[in-house]
Amino acid sequence: MPDNLEIIKRRLGRLGLGVQREREIARELADHIDDHAAELQANEVRPEDAVDEPLDGVSDWTALRSEIIAAETEEESMNQRTRVFWLPAFCTFLLSALLLAGLQIAGYQPRIYWVAEGLFIPFYLPWLLTLPVIGAIGAFWSQRAGGTTWHRVLVSFAPWTIWMVMLLLIGAISLPFVLFFNRQVPNISGVIFVMKGLLALVVTWWLLPGFSLLVGATPFLVRRQHAQA
Amino acid sequence: MSGIDPKIKRGSGELAILALLDQEPSHGYEISKRIAKLSGGTLQFNLASLYPLLYRMEKRGWVKGQWEEAPNGRQRRYYHLTSKGRKQLAPLRAEWNLFFQALHRIAGVSHAG
Numbered sequence: 001m002p003d004n005l006e007i008i009k010r011r012l013g014r015l016g017l018g019v020q021r022e023r024e025i026a027r028e029l030a031d032h033i034d035d036h037a038a039e040l041q042a043n044e045v046r047p048e049d050a051v052d053e054p055l056d057g058v059s060d061w062t063a064l065r066s067e068i069i070a071a072e073t074e075e076e077s078m079n080q081r082t083r084v085f086w087l088p089a090f091c092t093f094l095l096s097a098l099l100l101a102g103l104q105i106a107g108y109q110p111r112i113y114w115v116a117e118g119l120f121i122p123f124y125l126p127w128l129l130t131l132p133v134i135g136a137i138g139a140f141w142s143q144r145a146g147g148t149t150w151h152r153v154l155v156s157f158a159p160w161t162i163w164m165v166m167l168l169l170i171g172a173i174s175l176p177f178v179l180f181f182n183r184q185v186p187n188i189s190g191v192i193f194v195m196k197g198l199l200a201l202v203v204t205w206w207l208l209p210g211f212s213l214l215v216g217a218t219p220f221l222v223r224r225q226h227a228q229a
Numbered sequence: 230m231s232g233i234d235p236k237i238k239r240g241s242g243e244l245a246i247l248a249l250l251d252q253e254p255s256h257g258y259e260i261s262k263r264i265a266k267l268s269g270g271t272l273q274f275n276l277a278s279l280y281p282l283l284y285r286m287e288k289r290g291w292v293k294g295q296w297e298e299a300p301n302g303r304q305r306r307y308y309h310l311t312s313k314g315r316k317q318l319a320p321l322r323a324e325w326n327l328f329f330q331a332l333h334r335i336a337g338v339s340h341a342g
Contacts, residue, residue: 067281
C-alpha cells in the first residue's frame with residue numbers, strides 16, 4: 001500500500017494556507033483515498049488497480065489545488081474588503097471626528113457663513129485644512145492594503161456619508177415629535193425651513209469634509225493610475 | 230451519470246450535503262458514498278469535486294469539521310451541520326423546488342418533490 005499522504009502532499013504542493021491546515025487537508029484527502037482503495041479491494045478489484053483508481057480519479061491536480069485555495073480563501077476575500085475599505089474609512093472618520101471634538105473642547109469658534117431662521121453653516125477652517133492629511137492617511141492605508149482607486153475615493157467620502165445619513169435619520173425620527181410638542185402643523189414655510197436645514201447639513205457634514213479628505217487622497221489616486229498605466 | 234454540469238452539481242451538492250448532515254455528522258468519504266447511494270448514482274462526488282465544496286461550506290460557517298474517532302478506531306474528520314447551515318437548508322430546498330417547477334413548466338421536466 002503506497003503512502004497516500006505523501007503522494008497527496010507532493011501532488012498538491014504548498015497551498016499557502018499555513019502548515020497545520022495544509023497537513024489537515026492532505027490527511028483528510030489521503031483518508032478518502034485509503035477508504036476508496038480499501039472498498040475497491042473488498043470488491044475484489046486487483047490490489048494495484050485499487051490503489052491507482054482513486055488517485056487517477058483526480059484528472060487535474062493543479063485544478064484541485066486551485067479550487068481548494070479558492071474555497072479556503074473565500075472568507076478572506078471578505079476580510080480583504082475590510083482591509084482596503086472599512087478599516088481605513090473607520091480610521092479616517094475617527095481621526096477627523098476626534099480632531100473636530102478637540103477643536104470644540106478647546107473652545108474654537110467656527111465662522112458662521114450662512115444664517116437663516118436659526119440655521120447656519122459652521123465653518124471650522126483649521127479642521128477643514130487638516131482633513132487632507134487625514135484623507136491622505138486613509139488613502140495611503142487603503143492603497144497599501146491593495147485597494148482600488150474607487151476604494152480610496154470611498155474611504156474619503158463614506159465616513160461622512162454614513163455620519164450624514166445618521167444625522168438625517170435622527171432628524172427624520174425626531175421631526176414628528178418636535179412638531180407635536182411645539183403644536184405645529186406642517187406647512188409650506190415649514191417644509192422650506194426643513195429643506196434649508198438639510199442643505200446646511202449636507203454642506204457642513206458631507207460636502208466640506210468629504211472634499212477636504214478627497215484633496216488629501218488625490219495624490220494617491222494619481223500615483224496608482226500611473227502605476228497601473 | 231457523469232454529464233451533469235459542474236455548476237449545477239455544485240449547487241445541488243450544497244443542498245445534498247446540508248440535508249445529509251442534518252440527519253447525522255459524516256466524514257467526507259461517507260458523504261460521497263451516501264450521496265451516490267441515495268441519488269441512485271446520478272450524483273457522484275469524487276475527491277476533486279467534494280472537498281473544495283466542503284471547505285467552501287465550512288468557510289461560510291454552514292458546516293464544521295472536527296477530528297473524531299470513527300467506528301473502526303481511526304481518526305476521521307467529521308462534518309457537523311451548524312445552526313447557520315441549518316438555516317440555509319430550508320431556503321435552498323425552496324430554491325431548488327422553484328427551479329424544478331420552472332423547468333417543468335418550460336421543458337416538461339418532472340421531479341419527485
